[in-house]
Amino acid sequence: MSEADSPRAAADESWLDRVQWDDRGLVVAVAQEAHSGEILMQAYMNRDALAATAREGFATYWSRSRAKLWRKGESSGHLQAVEEIRLDCDNDAVLLRVRQEGPACHTGRRNCFFQRLEGGAWVEAAPAPDCTEMGE
Amino acid sequence: MSEADSPRAAADESWLDRVQWDDRGLVVAVAQEAHSGEILMQAYMNRDALAATAREGFATYWSRSRAKLWRKGESSGHLQAVEEIRLDCDNDAVLLRVRQEGPACHTGRRNCFFQRLEGGAWVEAAPAPDCTEMGE
Numbered sequence: 004m005s006e007a008d009s010p011r012a013a014a015d016e017s018w019l020d021r022v023q024w025d026d027r028g029l030v031v032a033v034a035q036e037a038h039s040g041e042i043l044m045q046a047y048m049n050r051d052a053l054a055a056t057a058r059e060g061f062a063t064y065w066s067r068s069r070a071k072l073w074r075k076g077e078s079s080g081h082l083q084a085v086e087e088i089r090l091d092c093d094n095d096a097v098l099l100r101v102r103q104e105g106p107a108c109h110t111g112r113r114n115c116f117f118q119r120l121e122g123g124a125w126v127e128a129a130p131a132p133d134c135t136e137m138g139e
Numbered sequence: 140m141s142e143a144d145s146p147r148a149a150a151d152e153s154w155l156d157r158v159q160w161d162d163r164g165l166v167v168a169v170a171q172e173a174h175s176g177e178i179l180m181q182a183y184m185n186r187d188a189l190a191a192t193a194r195e196g197f198a199t200y201w202s203r204s205r206a207k208l209w210r211k212g213e214s215s216g217h218l219q220a221v222e223e224i225r226l227d228c229d230n231d232a233v234l235l236r237v238r239q240e241g242p243a244c245h246t247g248r249r250n251c252f253f254q255r256l257e258g259g260a261w262v263e264a265a266p267a268p269d270c271t272e273m274g275e
Contacts, residue, residue, distance in 0.1 A: 015259055031181055033169055040176020045167055045232040057256060088256040089264070092244050096181040098252045108228050116234045120193060120224040123151050128225070 019050055023095040029065060030097055034075075034107065036114075037086045037100040043107035044115040046075075048097060053088075060085050062099055081105035106132075155186055159231040165201060166233055170211075170243065172250075173222045173236040179243035180251040182211075184233060189224075196221050198235055217241040242268075 022030055029047040036043055046064040048056070052072055055063040059074075062083035066073040076082035083101040090097055108115040111132035119128040158166055165183040172179055182200040184192070188208055191199040195210075198219035202209040212218035219237040226233055244251040247268035255264040 018256065018259055018261055021254075021261055031167055033178065033181065035176075035178055040171075042169065042171055042178065042234055045169065045227060057259075089252040090254040090256070090261060091181060091251040092246055092248075092253065093251075094254075096252075098178055110228055112228075115227040115229075116225040116232075117228065118157075118226040118230075120154060120226070123154055123193075125154055125157055125226060 016054060019054060021094055022050075022053065022090065022097070023093065024050065025095070029067075030095055032062075032064060032097045032099060034062060034083055034099045034101050034103070036103055038102070041114055042116060043083075043101070043103055043113075053097065056085055056099070057088060062101060075107075076104060079105070081107065083107070152190060155190060157230055158186075158189065158226065158233070159229065160186065161231070165203075166231055168198075168200060168233045168235060170198060170219055170235045170237050170239070172239055174238070177250055178252060179219075179237070179239055179249075189233065192221055192235070193224060198237060211243075212240060215241070217243065219243070 024030055028049045030053070031045065032048045033045050034043040035041065047067060049065040052063045052065045055072065062075045062085055064073050064075060082104045083099065085099050085101050087100040088097065089100070106113050108117070112129045117127055117129040118125040160166055164185045166189070167181065168184045169181050170179040171177065183203060185201040188199045188201045191208065198211045198221055200209050200211060218240045219235065221235050221237050223236040224233065225236070242249050244253070248265045253263055253265040254261040
């Protein structure tokens with residue numbers, strides 16, 4: 004019997020059954036900088052992503068565009084060390100409280116929510132960094 | 140020509156076209172307490188909900204379970220006065236920075252993310268208030 008098949012491993016992941024996965028098997032995930040409260044990004048997780056996040060202590064998401072697990076910072080080095088995992092009252096949203104290494108946004112900005120509505124238009128609340136897009 | 144049909148009204152809502160509505164016409168919305176950074180809740184908005192939120196200055200969401208617009212606090216009085224509306228880098232998540240009147244969660248807790256993962260189990264990080272559920 005492999006470790007993954009053992010009753011112990013199965014029991015260890017029973018907490019994942021609490022999550023209300025949607026019809027795509029996903030749940031909304033929000034990452035927040037633990038020390039400042041800054042909201043860094045919003046992404047999605049499937050069961051494997053949330054299991055990996057809890058097991059490894061670094062945020063792993065499900066990339067809908069690439070249809071694969073995506074360990075945040077795997078190519079950029081901008082990892083998210085997870086301090087706390089929370090679930091909301093109806094079990095369909097996960098909050099990660101993290102320590103963000105470098106910028107969270109692929110544009111190089113500290114966080115992804117840099118467009119602010121002002122007078123009926125979106126304005127950039129944070130300037131783009133000098134470098135061009137730093138896609139992961 | 141009614142006001143809604145006028146070129147001015149149409150132009151006023153052109154900022155809504157920036158948002159990447161999903162195949163249900165929805166976008167993820169996260170509400171954050173402006174003064175403390177506390178993440179209060181996650182819900183969804185359709186175009187009408189986001190337009191109403193910007194126009195009225197109070198958070199309005201789309202209730203998927205009731206299939207109707209839902210002005211947060213409309214029955215409980217626990218309104219969310221919106222200080223800032225932000226959009227993320229790929230235009231598919233909205234962040235509301237708000238002043239929350241009373242508890243944000245229908246359980247009476249201050250925020251909805253009160254389940255914390257500890258040692259492979261979800262534990263309640265905030266106690267339930269004395270009252271029973273305070274559903275809106």
